Amino acid sequence: MTHASTPSETSDVENAQENQTVAPSTTSSDSATLYPAARAMNVTKSYGSAETSVRALDDVSVDFHSGQFTAIMGPSGSGKSTLMHCLAGLDTVTSGSVWIGDTSLSGLSDKKMTQLRRERIGFVFQSFNLVPTLTAKENITLPLDIAGRKPDPQWFEQVISTLGLGDRLGHRPSELSGGQQQRVACARALLSRPAIVFGDEPTGNLDSHSSGEVLGILRNSVDELRQTVVIVTHDPRAASYADRVIFLADGRIVDEMANPTADSVLDHMKNLEQL
Known part of the structure; x- marks a missing residue:
């Protein structure tokens, strides 16, 4: 879901990007692909101190490119959710740097971080x-309402049509199925046209049919709406909807896979769990 902040934090995006550091670029020939949608560079995240310190992420570097669907997988305790939370500015890194497009998250005030999440990141x-x-x-429309912004009517209709919610807009959550509620959450994440959408186990509370619907929506948001999606999941079937799967173990990226299938991801996960 999109984390909304208080109505008082409604200054424009330029204020949210003041004094930002310029990100290292990956290409100089095409401005549309100049920066990844998100990037982690030599990121380490530790919890606790001294003898009780636990390293959740260990020198992780990875790019998430625009217009791509990426799944992050790994055994329990591998650091996959920690990586997503650091990328989304929900947690801070111990060392290294995290970027959303050309904006470094390092040193942003709480207010600027809140604005960046509201303006450029969607959550499911x-x-x-x-x-x-x-x-x-x-x-x-709630996050935009809080920000004092009006949704683009054409984009709203496109998102609602893509997600199949046209006949459900007047319903309250109690009148919707689990799959329909998650569709509403997806629409909320997409409405602000974020640079990237993060999903932390977005189908974890759904049955297999509803899971397939939501994953199809995320896939279509990439293919039809040109969004960038990154999910954390333990489900090989969910990962098979992605263009790329990144595998973590013990806080490090150990492998990645392009064009995954449920079977190939399952085999990979079995191998990781035997390490």
């Missing part, structure tokens, strides 16, 4: 996090 979590007293439409 395992819990739908819908406001029960609001309709589906009101839930979808």
Whole structure:
């Protein structure tokens, strides 16, 4: 879901990007692909101190390119959720740097970080996090309402059409199935046209049919709406919807796979768990 902040934090994007460091570019020939949608560079994340310190991420470097669907996988405790939280600015790194496009997250104030998340990042979590007293439409537009912005009508209609929510906009969450509620959460994440959408186990609370619907929506958001999607998942079937799978173990990236299938991902995970 998109984490909304208080109405008082509504200054424009330029303020959110003041004094930003310029990201190292990956190409100089095409401005559309000048920067990855998100990037981690030599990221280390430790919890605790001295003898009790636990290193969740160990010198992780990875790019997430625009217009691509990436899944992050790994055994329990591998650091996959920690990596996503650091990329999304929900947690800080111990060392290294994290970038969203050309903006370094290092040194951003809480206010600027909140603005960056609201303006440039979408979230879809395992819990739908819908406001029960609001309709589906009101839930979808809530982050923009808080920011004092109006949705682009044409983009709103395109998102609603792609997600198949046209006949559900007046319903409250209690009147929607789990799959429909997660569709509303996806629409909320997409409505602000974020640079990147992060999903932390987005199908974890859904049955297989609803999971397939939501994964298809995320896939279509990349193919049809040109979004960039990164999910953390333990489900090989979910990972098979991605263009690329990154595998973590013990806080390090140990492998990646292009054009995954559920069977190939499952075999890879079995090998990792035997290490």
